[in-house]
Amino acid sequence: MKLSEAKAQFISSWGAFGTHWGINRTMAQIHALLLISPDPLTQDDIMEELNISRGNVNMNTRELISWGLVDRVLLPGERKEFFTAEKDIWKVATQIIKERKKRELDPMLKLLAQLEDIEGDKKSKEAKQFIDTVSGIRNFGGQADKMLDVMIRADESWFLGSLLKFFK
C-alpha cells in the first residue's frame, strides 16, 4: 500500500471509529490527520486535506482542544495559528478516559446516589428491584471510578508493566 493511500485509510477509519466513541466523525478525522502529521498544521491545511469548510475546522479544532488532545501553537514569524496533536498514545488514552469520566461517569454516579433513597414503602417487589438495580450500578460504577483514577495518575511504564504481570 502506498503511503498516501494508507494515510487516507487511516483518517477515514479513525473517523468512523470515533463515532462509536462519542466523538464526531470530522473531529476524529482532524485528530487523525494531526496525529500523523510530523509538523503542526494551519486551519487552511486542514480544510484542504479533508475538504471541509473553515467553520467546521474551527469548531472541531476547538472541541479537540477542550478535550486536551490538540494544542494551538504559534510559530515564530508566522501570522497564522498552527495545530498539533499529542502523539504519545498513552497520554491520548489517559486524556480521553479523564474527560469521559468527568463528563459521563461522575454525573451518573452523583445521580444514582440521589435515586437510592426513595420515600415510602421499600418492601414492595417494585421498590426492592429498583433499589437493587440502582445500588448495583452504583457499586460497580464506584469501583470503575477508583480504578480509572489510579490509571489516570499512573505512569505509563509502571502501569502497563504491572498490569501485564497481573494478567500474565
Next chain:
Amino acid sequence: MKLSEAKAQFISSWGAFGTHWGINRTMAQIHALLLISPDPLTQDDIMEELNISRGNVNMNTRELISWGLVDRVLLPGERKEFFTAEKDIWKVATQIIKERKKRELDPMLKLLAQLEDIEGDKKSKEAKQFIDTVSGIRNFGGQADKMLDVMIRADESWFLGSLLKFFK
C-alpha cells in the same frame, strides 16, 4: 423522592448516558425499564411505559437481544412474548465490553496491521510519523485487547477482589 419519580429519572438518565456509549436513547431506556422491572414485560407494557410506537419497541428489543442484554421469555399460558433483562451488573458490563470489543476494537486492530506495511521510502519524516503513530496505536490496542479478554473470562469476585488488592 417518590419511587415513580425516581424510576422516571433513572430511565431518562440511563437513556441520555446510553447515547455516549454507542447505544441509542430508546434502546437504553428500554434496557433501563427492564432492569428495574421485577417481572418480564410485553411489547405493549414497554410501549405504554415509555410512550413509544410498536415498531420502535420491536426494533430496539431485538437490538438489545443481539447485544445479549435482554432475553425473550415465554410464560406458560400466555400468548404474548415477554422481555427480561440480565440484572447482574457485572454480567451486563462484561457483555457490553465483549460486544464492543468485537464490533470496534478487533476490526480497528485488523486494519492497523494492514496500514503498517507501506511501500516505498520509509525514511521521510512523513512516513516515519505515520508508521510511529500507527504502530503506537496498534501496540496500545493490543494490550487493551488482551486485558479485556482476561476481564471477559474472569469471574466477578475474583476479578474485583484482585483488582481492589492491586489498587488498594
Next chain:
DNA sequence: ATTTATTTTCAAAAACTTTTGAAAATTCAA
C-alpha cells in the same frame, strides 16, 4: 380453514446533528 392475536417490516415523517459559508469580530502590522 377461518378468525383473531401478535409480531415484524419498512417507507415516509419527524427529530436531531453536522456542515457550510458569509458576515462580524479580532488581531497584527504599517
Next chain:
DNA sequence: TTGAATTTTCAAAAGTTTTTGAAAATAAAT
C-alpha cells in the same frame, strides 16, 4: 488610526438517525 489577514460565529442547508404507523407476515385458537 487604517487596512489586510485571520479567526470566530451562527442561521440556514444538508445530511443522518430515529420514530412512526399501517400493512404484511406469522402464530395460535376455534
